[in-house]
Structures are given as structure tokens and as C-alpha cells.
Amino acid sequence: MREDLFPDRLSKRLGALSIISRSRRLGHHKGTHRSSKTGTSLDFSDFREYHPGDDLRHIDWNVFARTDKPFIKQFLDEQEMRVHILLDSTKSMGTDGKWDFARQLAIGLGHIALKSGDTVSFSTWSTSRNYFFRKKGALHRASFSKYVSQLQEPVAEGEFADQVVKHVPKAMTVLFIITDGLEQLDKWERLFRRLPGVCKDIRILTVHSPVEELPAYEGDVRFVDVENGSVIEVSMNQRIVKEYKEKKMKHEAELTALARKYGIQILRTEVSEGVMDSFTKKMRHAGWLR
Incomplete structure (x- = not known):
């Protein structure tokens, strides 16, 4: 358990960041995100002709004086988003600092959305149980941090990609999936x-x-797959390392191409760069945050 996984100083560094989405699927409750509908915010959108039953307080009397026709002011509606964060909890996520880093990403995204008044849900699973969290509003940032920080080391069995859909709620505005992406492309x-x-x-x-980026092993090495327990013995040398790097790069490139084919955005993050770099640089540059 790591209750200091996302201390206050990290949360404060997120500043005024908010999640950007072009999705028209917004929640039914008030929030801070503009929808394509018109509503009751203070930001003017357009005029339309008055119809019997419209609120007389919204008539623009200056326009009426010029045109001798009543027009209603329309305002941009501001609504909440529904943000879901899904965390890969298969065994490969427990190696080389990935689990702590992935949970920091999840907590940071949750803080950004909760601070904006959005509804945040989170899910992952282990071999014995499913985990699910849902709250709305900035007051729940501490409870969300605690919930994610207390998750045990990843031990989920089976293929992550095979189980994703059943752990995602319906009617989400934005879905974030945090994973190492190591499963087969099919x-x-x-x-x-x-x-x-x-x-x-x-x-x-x-x-x-x-x-994973640059294996530092030398000589005869016995590798054990943490997911399925299979064993392979390899004599490490420069040629083997080069082939490994080429295969890894090929896998990542093909995964990215597949995601784009289906209109899915994908972003690469690295444990060595630190979690704040992912928020303040990479996600902002990608247009995910502002």
C-alpha cells in the first residue's frame, strides 16, 4: 500500500488543467464543459425568434427596439463530463515500477476531472474481485487517491484486452485506458x-x-513470462538486444496504427520521465488537456 503515491504537491502542480473532449455525450448535470446545446450559462451563444411560452427575461429589448420583433438570447449550456479510467492489472504491470507509475496516472486524471466537477469512475480487477469507484466533485479527490493507492500488486490472470469491455460503464464521455500494451496485436x-x-x-x-526499453542483461539468461510462466533461455549479446528492440518498436508502431484505424487516440508514457511530464507536456501537446 502506498498512501503517499500522489502527494498534495503533485496534485497542486496539475494547476488549472482540464480534460478536453469533442464528444457530444455529456452528463445530465451541471458542470464546466461546453455542450453543443444551449442552456443557462452566462456565455452568449446566439439569437432566435421569440415563441409563446419562452422566458420573457431572455428577450433582448435592444434588438426589439431596432427590429420591432422579439428575439430570445440563447446561452451556451455547461455540463459535466463522465470520465472513466480503466487500469490494466495483469502481472506484467507489476514489473520495473510500472504499477506505481500507472496508478499515479490514474490518480492525476481523476483529480483533474473531479476538480472540474465531472463524474469520475475507475475500474480494475484481480483474480478474486472487481474494483469500482464512482464519485463527482473536487471533495472526493482524497478518497479517490486513497482508493487507487491501496490497490494491491497486479495479479490478474487472462488477457487484459479480452476483459476490457465488461469493466467499462455505459454512456461515458471519455474513456482512459492505462496499460503496457504488451498483448498480441490480434x-x-x-x-x-x-x-x-x-x-x-x-x-x-x-x-x-x-x-523494457534497453535490457541490461549479459551472458546466459533465463527469462520467465510473468503472465503465463513460460520459460526461455537466451544468450544475451548485442545482436539479441538489437533484435529485441526492433521487435518492440515494430509492436508499438503497429499498435498505434491499429488504434488510429479505429479512431482511438494513443499516447506513450515512460516511467523514467516522471508522471508530471505526462500531464503537463505530453497530454497537453496531444490536445487531451488544456
Whole structure:
């Protein structure tokens, strides 16, 4: 358990960041995000002709004086977003600092959305239970941090991509998926075909560790797959390392291409760069935050 996983100083550094979404699927409650509807905010949108039953307080009397016709002021409606954060809890996420980093990403996204008055939900799972959190409003940032920080080390079995859809609530504005993306591409493609029917604004954060980027092993090494327990023995040399890096780069490039094919946004994050870099630089540059 890491209750100091996302201390106040990190939360404060998020400043006034907010999540940007072009999705028209917004919540039914008031919030801080502009919808395409007109409503009762203070920001003027347009005029339309008066119809019997309209609120007389919204008639623009200056326009009436010029045109001798009553026109109603319309205002932009401001609504909440429904943000869901899904965390990969398969065993490979527990290596090389990825689990702490991924949970920091989840907490930071939750803080940004809660601070904006949005409804935040979060889910993950283990071999014995499912985890689900849902709250709305800035007052719940501490409870969300505690909930995610207290999650045990990832031990979920099975393929992550096969189980995603059943852990995502309906009617989400934005869906964030935090994963290392190491599963086979055919698994991801099956998932990517289904996801746009669940949510129209899907964003995947892939988490990468220094050891995965550049293995520092030498000599004869015995590797054990943490997901399925399979074993492979390798004599590490420059050629093997080069082949590994090429395969990893190829996998990431093909995963990115697949995501874009289905209208899904994907962003690469690295444990070594620190979590704040992901928020203040990468997500802002990608247009996910402002």
C-alpha cells in the first residue's frame, strides 16, 4: 500500500488543467464543459425568434427596439463530463515500477476531472474481485487517491484486452485506458473494433519502463513470462538486444496504427520521465488537456 503515491504537491502542480473532449455525450448535470446545446450559462451563444411560452427575461429589448420583433438570447449550456479510467492489472504491470507509475496516472486524471466537477469512475480487477469507484466533485479527490493507492500488486490472470469491455460503464464521455500494451496485436484489434460502440472518445496511455526499453542483461539468461510462466533461455549479446528492440518498436508502431484505424487516440508514457511530464507536456501537446 502506498498512501503517499500522489502527494498534495503533485496534485497542486496539475494547476488549472482540464480534460478536453469533442464528444457530444455529456452528463445530465451541471458542470464546466461546453455542450453543443444551449442552456443557462452566462456565455452568449446566439439569437432566435421569440415563441409563446419562452422566458420573457431572455428577450433582448435592444434588438426589439431596432427590429420591432422579439428575439430570445440563447446561452451556451455547461455540463459535466463522465470520465472513466480503466487500469490494466495483469502481472506484467507489476514489473520495473510500472504499477506505481500507472496508478499515479490514474490518480492525476481523476483529480483533474473531479476538480472540474465531472463524474469520475475507475475500474480494475484481480483474480478474486472487481474494483469500482464512482464519485463527482473536487471533495472526493482524497478518497479517490486513497482508493487507487491501496490497490494491491497486479495479479490478474487472462488477457487484459479480452476483459476490457465488461469493466467499462455505459454512456461515458471519455474513456482512459492505462496499460503496457504488451498483448498480441490480434487481441488489441478485436478490442478496438468493439470500443467505439462503447465510447466515442477513447484514449490509451501505454506505460514503458527503462528495463523494457534497453535490457541490461549479459551472458546466459533465463527469462520467465510473468503472465503465463513460460520459460526461455537466451544468450544475451548485442545482436539479441538489437533484435529485441526492433521487435518492440515494430509492436508499438503497429499498435498505434491499429488504434488510429479505429479512431482511438494513443499516447506513450515512460516511467523514467516522471508522471508530471505526462500531464503537463505530453497530454497537453496531444490536445487531451488544456
